[in-house]
Amino acid sequence: MSAKARKPTLIKPPSAPNLGPGGRKFGISVMPLHFQSPLDTGQIPPQPWRDLPPPTGQPPFRLGVESVVPADVIQRINSSGKMVFHMVGDTGGINETSDEENVASYMEQDFSSNAMESNPAFYYHLGDVVYYEGEGMNYYAQFYEPYNRYPAPILAIPGNHDGDVDPTTGETSLEAFVRNFCAQVPIHSPDAKDATRDAMTQPNVYWTLQTPLLTIIGLYSNCPEGGQLSADQMSWFASELQAAPTDKALIVAVHHPIYSAYGAHPGSQPLKDLFERTCANANRVPDAVFTGHVHNYQRFNGQLCGKPVPFFVVGAGGYNKRLHVLAQPFHDGQPPFEMPGSVGTLESFCDQSHGYMRVDVTKGKITCNYFAVPDPSVPQGKPLAPFDTLEIPFSA
Numbered sequence: 001m002s003a004k005a006r007k008p009t010l011i012k013p014p015s016a017p018n019l020g021p022g023g024r025k026f027g028i029s030v031m032p033l034h035f036q037s038p039l040d041t042g043q044i045p046p047q048p049w050r051d052l053p054p055p056t057g058q059p060p061f062r063l064g065v066e067s068v069v070p071a072d073v074i075q076r077i078n079s080s081g082k083m084v085f086h087m088v089g090d091t092g093g094i095n096e097t098s099d100e101e102n103v104a105s106y107m108e109q110d111f112s113s114n115a116m117e118s119n120p121a122f123y124y125h126l127g128d129v130v131y132y133e134g135e136g137m138n139y140y141a142q143f144y145e146p147y148n149r150y151p152a153p154i155l156a157i158p159g160n161h162d163g164d165v166d167p168t169t170g171e172t173s174l175e176a177f178v179r180n181f182c183a184q185v186p187i188h189s190p191d192a193k194d195a196t197r198d199a200m201t202q203p204n205v206y207w208t209l210q211t212p213l214l215t216i217i218g219l220y221s222n223c224p225e226g227g228q229l230s231a232d233q234m235s236w237f238a239s240e241l242q243a244a245p246t247d248k249a250l251i252v253a254v255h256h257p258i259y260s261a262y263g264a265h266p267g268s269q270p271l272k273d274l275f276e277r278t279c280a281n282a283n284r285v286p287d288a289v290f291t292g293h294v295h296n297y298q299r300f301n302g303q304l305c306g307k308p309v310p311f312f313v314v315g316a317g318g319y320n321k322r323l324h325v326l327a328q329p330f331h332d333g334q335p336p337f338e339m340p341g342s343v344g345t346l347e348s349f350c351d352q353s354h355g356y357m358r359v360d361v362t363k364g365k366i367t368c369n370y371f372a373v374p375d376p377s378v379p380q381g382k383p384l385a386p387f388d389t390l391e392i393p394f395s396a
Contacts, residue, residue, distance in 0.1 A: 047160055050163050050164070050222060051173065053178050055205075056182045062203070063155075069152075076117050086122075087124045087125075088125070090294075091103070092318075093131075097146050100319070102354065102376040106380070120358070123150065123154045123155070124253065126157065127158055129177070132164065133166035135166055140195065148195050153200065155181070159255040163222060174205055179199065186198040206218060213249065214249045218252075221254050227268050227270070249287050252289045260293075260313055261326055262296065263327065264324070265294045279304050287309070287366060289311045290312045294324050296325070297349060297350040299313075300347060301336070301345045303343045317354065326351050355370055367391050
């Protein structure tokens with residue numbers, strides 16, 4: 001990974017909050033760095049575990065990108081040796097969708113008829129498509145209408161809000177997500193109304209995307225804060241790590257962050273421990289891990305099984321106008337910031353603007369460019385320059 005050699009700044013946490021027995025909050029281990037944002041001082045209401053819906057496809061729940069991307073795009077990927085795609089999560093707007101639509105409009109600018117091989121092949125959503133409880137009635141306003149002009153397929157893993165349940169609707173957990181992202185054939189969902197986008201055909205709520213240059217293993221970390229995986233999903237995760245082609249890049253996507261410097265949504269030690277055990281048993285470590293849940297951008301240099309791995313939080317896709325703001329010591333200092341008691345360092349963050357990630361994959365390298373978009377009130381001008389860039393080499 002390309003990075004400037006600079007000694008990390010040690011950020012000391014304030015006096016520990018009352019976490020209860022065993023230093024746990026809502027049943028999860030809190031990361032050693034626990035800052036409380038002055039804009040979010042209330043406690044997080046706990047969300048219970050929700051049983052998963054049955055899969056719509058057959059094990060091992062893999063989807064070939066050629067089944068959802070046009071043949072000419074696949075041909076360009078194979079001939080150029082390059083694939084581009086978007087990643088961002090936490091998009092659904094509950095009050096109004098202007099920030100989500102603004103981010104989407106900048107993502108649309110990445111498509112150019114003059115450089116077809118650089119056009120994104122798809123958009124991979126990192127969860128929380130619809131707030132607050134994944135209701136089918138909100139899919140049109142929060143998903144189909146804002147992305148009506150986005151010209152590529154949209155795939156997704158669910159977030160905690162997608163899996164939560166509004167008892168007044170009579171819907172079960174992830175019922176609407178399955179209807180709109182896990183259809184057995186690409187039919188027009190009733191939730192889409194007059195939008196032209198068909199339902200996606202993912203085989204399960206956790207699943208693997210296979211592409212000519214990259215494998216993406218997508219996990220579903222359920223509803224409880226910090227994330228939880230069932231025994232069946234953990235076993236599947238290990239087998240997919242083992243089965244992933246070693247001559248292609250490997251990314252893992254999960255909604256809840258493993259590293260996070262935002263106090264109300266700290267990184268999840270249980271998920272970190274799970275990843276450590278699973279990667280060790282599979283003898284395979286991903287080249288990068290992408291998450292959402294926290295409504296800002298953060299990039300960490302972390303470790304799995306002793307190997308340096310970048311961990312991204314890309315949750316500024318448009319939910320609400322107010323982003324999750326990191327504590328003042330982060331703004332007063334200069335990254336990288338050392339996380340006490342952890343091997344992770346916060347290398348870059350953006351908590352003042354919404355944005356999205358563009359990922360370029362070539363043989364032997366992943367290039368991640370994060371774009372912070374101006375406020376919707378600012379007229380769009382020339383294409384944006386990346387806010388943050390990281391090149392990740394991998395052995396092919």
